[in-house]
Amino acid sequence: xxxxxxxxxxxxxxxxxxxxxxxxxxxxxxxxxxxxxxxxxxxxxxxxxxxxxxxxxxxxxxxxxxxxxxxxxxxxxxxxxxxxxxxxxxxxxxxxxxxxxxxxxxxxxxxxxxxxxxxxxxxxxxxxxxxxxxxxxxxxxxxxxxxxxxxxxxxxxxxxxxxxxxxxxxxxxxxxxxxxxxxxxxxxxxxxxxxxxxxxxxxxxxxxxxxxxxxxxxxxxxxxxxxxxxxxxxxxxxxxxxxxxxxxxxxxxxxxxxxxxxxxxxxxxxxxxxxxxxxxxxxxxxxxxxxxxxxxxxxxxxxxxxxxxxxxxxxxxxxxxxxxxxxxxxxxxxxxxxxxxxxxxxxxxxxxxxxxxxxxxxxxxxxxxxxxxxxxxxxxxxxxxxxxxxxxxxxxxxxxxxxxxxxxxxxxxxxxxxxxxxxxxxxxxxxxxxxxxxxxxxxxxxxxxxxxxxxxxxxxxxxxxxxxxxxxxxxxxxxxxxxxxxxxxxxxxxxxxxxxxxxxxxxxxxxxxxxxxxxxxxxxxxxxxxxxxxxxxxxxxxxxxxxxxxxxxxxxxxxxxxxxxxxxxxxxxxxxxxxxxxxxxxxxxxxxxxxxxxxxxxxxxxxxxxxxxxxxxxxxxxxxxxxxxxxxxxxxxxxxxxxxxxxxxxxxxxxxxxxxxxxxxxxxxxxxxxxxxxxxxxxxxxxxxxxxxxxxxxxxxxxxxxxxxxxxxxxxxxxxxxxxxxxxxxxxxxxxxxxxxxxxxxxxxxxxxxxxxxxxxxxxxxxxxxxxxxxxxxxxxxxxxxxxxxxxxxxxxxxxxxxxxxxxx
Amino acid sequence: xxxxxxxxxxxxxxxxxxxxxxxxxxxxxxxxxxxxxxxxxxxxxxxxxxxxxxxxxxxxxxxxxxxxxxxxxxxxxxxxxxxxxxxxxxxxxxxxxxxxxxxxxxxxxxxxxxxxxx
Numbered sequence: 001x002x003x004x005x006x007x008x009x010x011x012x013x014x015x016x017x018x019x020x021x022x023x024x025x026x027x028x029x030x031x032x033x034x035x036x037x038x039x040x041x042x043x044x045x046x047x048x049x050x051x052x053x054x055x056x057x058x059x060x061x062x063x064x065x066x067x068x069x070x071x072x073x074x075x076x077x078x079x080x081x082x083x084x085x086x087x088x089x090x091x092x093x094x095x096x097x098x099x100x101x102x103x104x105x106x107x108x109x110x111x112x113x114x115x116x117x118x119x120x121x122x123x124x125x126x127x128x129x130x131x132x133x134x135x136x137x138x139x140x141x142x143x144x145x146x147x148x149x150x151x152x153x154x155x156x157x158x159x160x161x162x163x164x165x166x167x168x169x170x171x172x173x174x175x176x177x178x179x180x181x182x183x184x185x186x187x188x189x190x191x192x193x194x195x196x197x198x199x200x201x202x203x204x205x206x207x208x209x210x211x212x213x214x215x216x217x218x219x220x221x222x223x224x225x226x227x228x229x230x231x232x233x234x235x236x237x238x239x240x241x242x243x244x245x246x247x248x249x250x251x252x253x254x255x256x257x258x259x260x261x262x263x264x265x266x267x268x269x270x271x272x273x274x275x276x277x278x279x280x281x282x283x284x285x286x287x288x289x290x291x292x293x294x295x296x297x298x299x300x301x302x303x304x305x306x307x308x309x310x311x312x313x314x315x316x317x318x319x320x321x322x323x324x325x326x327x328x329x330x331x332x333x334x335x336x337x338x339x340x341x342x343x344x345x346x347x348x349x350x351x352x353x354x355x356x357x358x359x360x361x362x363x364x365x366x367x368x369x370x371x372x373x374x375x376x377x378x379x380x381x382x383x384x385x386x387x388x389x390x391x392x393x394x395x396x397x398x399x400x401x402x403x404x405x406x407x408x409x410x411x412x413x414x415x416x417x418x419x420x421x422x423x424x425x426x427x428x429x430x431x432x433x434x435x436x437x438x439x440x441x442x443x444x445x446x447x448x449x450x451x452x453x454x455x456x457x458x459x460x461x462x463x464x465x466x467x468x469x470x471x472x473x474x475x476x477x478x479x480x481x482x483x484x485x486x487x488x489x490x491x492x493x494x495x496x497x498x499x500x501x502x503x504x505x506x507x508x509x510x511x512x513x514x515x516x517x518x519x520x521x522x523x524x525x526x527x528x529x530x531x532x533x534x535x536x537x538x539x540x541x542x543x544x545x546x547x548x549x550x551x552x553x554x555x556x557x558x559x560x561x562x563x564x565x566x567x568x569x570x571x572x573x574x575x576x577x578x579x580x581x582x583x584x585x586x587x588x589x590x591x592x593x594x595x596x597x598x599x600x601x602x603x604x605x606x607x608x609x610x611x612x613x614x615x616x617x618x619x620x621x622x623x624x625x626x627x628x629x630x631x632x633x634x635x636x637x638x639x640x641x642x643x644x645x646x647x648x649x650x651x652x653x654x655x656x657x658x659x660x661x662x663x664x665x666x667x668x669x670x671x672x673x674x675x676x677x678x679x680x681x682x683x684x685x686x687x688x689x690x691x692x693x694x695x696x697x698x699x700x701x702x703x704x705x706x707x708x709x710x711x712x713x714x715x716x717x718x719x720x721x722x723x724x725x726x727x728x729x730x731x732x733x734x735x736x737x738x739x740x741x742x743x744x745x746x747x748x749x750x751x752x753x754x755x756x757x758x759x760x761x762x763x764x765x766x767x768x769x770x771x772x773x774x775x776x777x778x779x780x781x782x783x784x785x786x787x788x789x790x791x792x793x794x795x796x797x798x799x800x801x802x803x804x805x806x807x808x809x
Numbered sequence: 810x811x812x813x814x815x816x817x818x819x820x821x822x823x824x825x826x827x828x829x830x831x832x833x834x835x836x837x838x839x840x841x842x843x844x845x846x847x848x849x850x851x852x853x854x855x856x857x858x859x860x861x862x863x864x865x866x867x868x869x870x871x872x873x874x875x876x877x878x879x880x881x882x883x884x885x886x887x888x889x890x891x892x893x894x895x896x897x898x899x900x901x902x903x904x905x906x907x908x909x910x911x912x913x914x915x916x917x918x919x920x921x922x923x924x925x926x927x
Contacts, residue, residue, distance in 0.1 A: 003923065006912070012908060017831065017834060030901060031831070036869075037828055037866065041870035042870065044877070767878025
């Protein structure tokens, strides 16, 4: 009896141990996690403490690090190896979990961390070829001794930091998810760069447009999905002559109806990934020096997507933001130049339907013959389960991402292959390094030679007085509209064989207007000889920036801050008076509706956070868009890509009657006035039931606001309910979970002056004082003055702290 | 009292030197096994020893720069406040140590009975 009882107690003890030593669903392993000696209790602010000397294995010479009051490290190294080593070491100190987790996401290795629920995601991620692309880029970058040096130095720095970790100092998220960091490699940096490329260029509407063309016809697509949308104010002002002999693309591919795309659901990066940048010449500024400004709009997360840093060596002094996981500075300035990026938005991803010989998918039809595909075999490790093996063919048109169920008449299966410029080997790291070192316009744009993807608008300003902008990337040579639809991958037709020469890409330097700008709009007006794509952002942001820059004189930092945080809604200015007019003479509305309408009439189109009309207008417009398009564009059970806002606006403004106003699903015949009125009443009734009586809760800052969630969306680790204005089509493109991820203003005078802010903090530790300190200031539209240091001298500034990293063998 | 202090000091030193959390099982198991007479002394001594250690250490960490992390984890786990979280930490320690001590004590009794070990 006693023996049985003892065994019973041991079994109970075993169960308790097992339960508390392992994660249970989303609950962390409580024994480990709550252990006050190495669990979460150890992730407090003492990890923020700075020390005067650290012995670091692997440095070549001593490195001095000056920390400022926001814990931005200013690295002073004697050679570039040490500078990038220290960057890796210090970035890992603040952001190790984030940088590693993002590379797991990129590589399709999430199942290793969270188990079988991520297997489908991992499979898709691998079929998209992110890992394949990163391997190619890693090989290419390691062929260049300069890139190789900085990537390896950075990796060594990260690994030295990892070696020094203890179970107690491990970042919180490892404790929550119960795993440990692995060795960092140059491949991981390549993965991170490809992940960014995917985020910025992975959006693609070809499948939708093919379905729309098939159902509604060629004319519908031509009319409502144009390359040049109404009111476009392009990056390169219309009328600029293009003085070169353009290459002539092959004849366009014949119209092709793909077999199985109707059932495919889109799973793509956010449409709202966009940005603003501009540069103004000295003749327009108060100081007489050029000013450059940039604010990339990305998904807002904690830890922040950017890490601020200064790198100083005998050859270089550069400051700006880096991507945790990649060496060098991506957006920033040095002693002579400043640069900012916005997403180019040109089409660098095409889909091809491939016909296979049989279900083995090992051979496909190409130019009259069966060609062997390279089979890529992927092993997906799964936490707590056996590894899965996934294999997919890689064709001349890229990896096969989607497998078709439908069979061709001849019983040959089909699939969709994805051709993406980021799959090709490229050396962006070499370009970024050279940008950091460049001292004038010529050197800067020459540095871009090895920058292929993701395509960006590079705005530039220099102390020499130059300003310039270039729509840059690796773009295939295509005929008009090629790449708008899924095409047949059966022969050379439509295959990417030539590229637009770099020196013929849209570019302008020192225009008479005294400014250059971009906001993800189509870079050129009609007349530019190449077709780059069609799915750009609408005109509003770009046009508003140009309006303001045109008017401004004696520009200073304050003016640039005002423009960054400009909440003027150009689209409302265009449409609201017209929409209100349609409600005239309406006697049916309630008192509350009258009040709402009154406020809309009084509204000055500025979407400040406390503005109720801003939110009502936004919802009214969305209801109106739906009323027009939902019946036509709900195809095969899915609402497809809507036309651009400006296209719908143009339809409404210039057509009193249109077949599209009628909802084909109802017996009545709807007209323009009717749908605008219905949309208004629908909006007010929806908002009344969602938000309660008309009042403060209807303000855009409350009804929408902004949530900055933790990367894992763990409640309690993010900052939610932020009181923000702005929105889509507004220069301050702040939305629910998207927005300006880094605001930077740089004046290139005798001494460089700069301001910047991002909505988060330097540290990735949720228990740190430096995790989210900037969020409230960012919401208020404030900036920090940047310390751009020239020496590691700290004695005359009490806000600075010096740490020596001593090389320790 | 002595058994409680023995547990507290031993586990404290081992946890400081080696980070494993399961010292709070291993040491009470061992001390429970070495306890000859009183089951309540084994269970209470070890349980309270670990409780005091984990509860006290949690309060110490909370006080030593842990304000922010504790506030966040309180929200993540939905447990009210930092004091409750420290209490939960202590009680989990108590539970494991008590069961482990009881297991150790029972093992000894079983061995004595079955194999006449004294």
